[in-house]
Amino acid sequence: MAEKFMNYIDGRWCPADSGEWFENRNPADWDEIVGLFPKSGKSDVDRAVKAAHDAYKEWRLVPAPERGAMLKKAGDIMVERKDELAKNMTREMGKVLAETLGDVQEGIDTFYYAAVEGRRLFSHTAPSELRDKMNLSFRMPIGVAGLITPWNFPMAIPCWKTLPALVCGNTVVFKPASDTPLTATTMVEILLDAGIPPGVINIVHGGGGAVGTSIVDHPDISLISFTGSSLVGKEINSRAGAQLKRISLELGGKNAQIVMDDGDLELALEGVLWGAFGTTGQRCTATSRLILHEAIHDRFVDMLLKAVDNLRVGNGLDTSNNVGPVVNQGQVETVHGYVEIGKSEGADMICGGRQLTDGDHAKGWFYAPTVFTGVTQEMRIFQEEIFGPVLSVVKVKDFDEAVTVHNDCIYGLSSSIYTRNVNHAMRAVRDLEAGITYINGPTIGAECHMPFGGVKQTGNGHREGGWPVYEFYSEIKTVYIDYSGKLQRAQIDNY
Numbered sequence: 313m314a315e316k317f318m319n320y321i322d323g324r325w326c327p328a329d330s331g332e333w334f335e336n337r338n339p340a341d342w343d344e345i346v347g348l349f350p351k352s353g354k355s356d357v358d359r360a361v362k363a364a365h366d367a368y369k370e371w372r373l374v375p376a377p378e379r380g381a382m383l384k385k386a387g388d389i390m391v392e393r394k395d396e397l398a399k400n401m402t403r404e405m406g407k408v409l410a411e412t413l414g415d416v417q418e419g420i421d422t423f424y425y426a427a428v429e430g431r432r433l434f435s436h437t438a439p440s441e442l443r444d445k446m447n448l449s450f451r452m453p454i455g456v457a458g459l460i461t462p463w464n465f466p467m468a469i470p471c472w473k474t475l476p477a478l479v480c481g482n483t484v485v486f487k488p489a490s491d492t493p494l495t496a497t498t499m500v501e502i503l504l505d506a507g508i509p510p511g512v513i514n515i516v517h518g519g520g521g522a523v524g525t526s527i528v529d530h531p532d533i534s535l536i537s538f539t540g541s542s543l544v545g546k547e548i549n550s551r552a553g554a555q556l557k558r559i560s561l562e563l564g565g566k567n568a569q570i571v572m573d574d575g576d577l578e579l580a581l582e583g584v585l586w587g588a589f590g591t592t593g594q595r596c597t598a599t600s601r602l603i604l605h606e607a608i609h610d611r612f613v614d615m616l617l618k619a620v621d622n623l624r625v626g627n628g629l630d631t632s633n634n635v636g637p638v639v640n641q642g643q644v645e646t647v648h649g650y651v652e653i654g655k656s657e658g659a660d661m662i663c664g665g666r667q668l669t670d671g672d673h674a675k676g677w678f679y680a681p682t683v684f685t686g687v688t689q690e691m692r693i694f695q696e697e698i699f700g701p702v703l704s705v706v707k708v709k710d711f712d713e714a715v716t717v718h719n720d721c722i723y724g725l726s727s728s729i730y731t732r733n734v735n736h737a738m739r740a741v742r743d744l745e746a747g748i749t750y751i752n753g754p755t756i757g758a759e760c761h762m763p764f765g766g767v768k769q770t771g772n773g774h775r776e777g778g779w780p781v782y783e784f785y786s787e788i789k790t791v792y793i794d795y796s797g798k799l800q801r802a803q804i805d806n807y
């Protein structure tokens with residue numbers, strides 16, 4: 313019998329009110345049930361929100377440096393548990409161990425960054441226009457934060473949201489993706505071990521329809537932070553927007569790497585392999601489009617083909633493998649559907665294009681790394697997010713065309729250019745429509761202390777990571793202190 317894990321609501325671990333459970337299976341080995349998790353619904357969310365709402369009264373008064381100190385302790389615990397966490401993450405969502413270790417490390421980095429932020433939370437002071445009067449502003453907590461996360465970064469993304477929410481003095485109701493409930497549960501466990509009080513953090517497992525919408529709709533949740541698909545993001549935006557909640561949305565991407573004729577081709581090759589096939593292409597920042605200058609197109613495609621052929625696809629726990637499974641059956645079907653679309657649109661599939669089912673692949677959702685050449689801008693495989701190991705190659709004649717092709721996209725998360733021409737590099741920084749631009753690096757590689765997010769339909773303008781996320785989780789209180797002992801009327805008595 314598989315191990316049962318619980319929700320954590322109002323200071324205790326508990327099953328769902330429904331008494332039902334859902335399975336979390338290993339995508340590299342269907343026979344392994346990683347755990348059973350509570351299939352929760354509205355009543356569980358209601359209890360969690362009430363607990364968070366009650367706990368907020370006291371938590372908002374805890375000094376921010378003290379809140380930060382708890383997060384520092386939690387970071388230390390996570391360091392000790394790093395290997396165990398990474399292995400469990402590989403078991404529940406498949407990406408290779410080197411990457412899950414990186415994901416946990418990003419969580420640790422975020423803990424330590426948040427801990428320090430507890431001693432900052434800077435705001436502004438400014439001189440008054442009147443004598444004997446002082447003007448200040450402070451960052452105040454907002455209330456209960458509803459956090460909804462995807463499965464592709466099971467530790468990093470929950471940490472990106474939970475830790476700034478807590479350090480700013482909010483309490484949390486957290487719904488992780490149904491594909492990665494174990495890592496999320498462990499994050500909560502670590503927070504509790506570090507001293508976060510009952511009710512301040514609550515985790516409710518279950519489906520997006522039942523648990524997610526109940527969080528979004530609950531009137532006592534003041535802010536929603538969501539990372540996931542654009543489809544769901546739009547729905548959340550309209551539902552939560554109707555209640556004028558504060559909403560942060562981090563959504564899809566269709567990121568491109570440009571390689572110019574003067575680029576270091578070996579370096580660009582390493583970059584595109586990592587960007588396109590790391591996390592089996594299931595990153596919001598994955599390289600999904602490769603834009604090649606015509607002078608190096610054929611040579612680079614040859615190099616790429618040989619390198620892709622050498623990628624080993626298999627169970628992420630085997631460190632000789634480079635590419636793990638796709639997360640679930642639905643995602644394999646989506647990926648394969650796009651491969652068929654690419655073929656029917658007339659692109660040339662030069663490798664991959666099939667599910668792997670032989671030998672060690674027989675019990676997992678493995679898909680061969682796939683490359684299309686001859687892709688043009690009107691094709692759906694050029695325009696739409698696939699979220700799998702599929703790369704679309706486009707040929708361009710010069711830098712200006714590369715920028716135009718890059719920007720012909722509804723998304724704008726990450727971008728990259730390989731060039732030795734400093735003018736092209738600078739123009740790329742200015743002209744590529746994306747929240748992130750890498751020069752001579754792949755489209756992936758975010759660091760937790762820098763703002764993360766995109767333009768256009770990748771989101772609604774907020775950023776995760778770095779200092780801006782603390783602005784999302786707090787609001788400004790402006791304070792005027794008049795020590796003149798008389799009524800002073802701004803704009804009137806001084807003019």
Ligand code: NDP
Nearest residue numbers: 461462488489490519520524525540541544562563564596
């Ligand atoms: P989904 O949008 O399907 O799910 C994301 C989360 O939302 C899950 O927890 C899901 O629950 C929940 N959910 C689903 N439906 C609803 C609903 N109606 N109301 C509220 N919550 C709901 O995305 P995926 O998990 O498939 O993640 C992949 C997507 O995330 C890609 O589009 C990717 O680009 C994007 N992403 C964006 C990032 C960014 O920073 N821009 C980073 C990482 C991923 P359940 O799991 O139970 O279905």
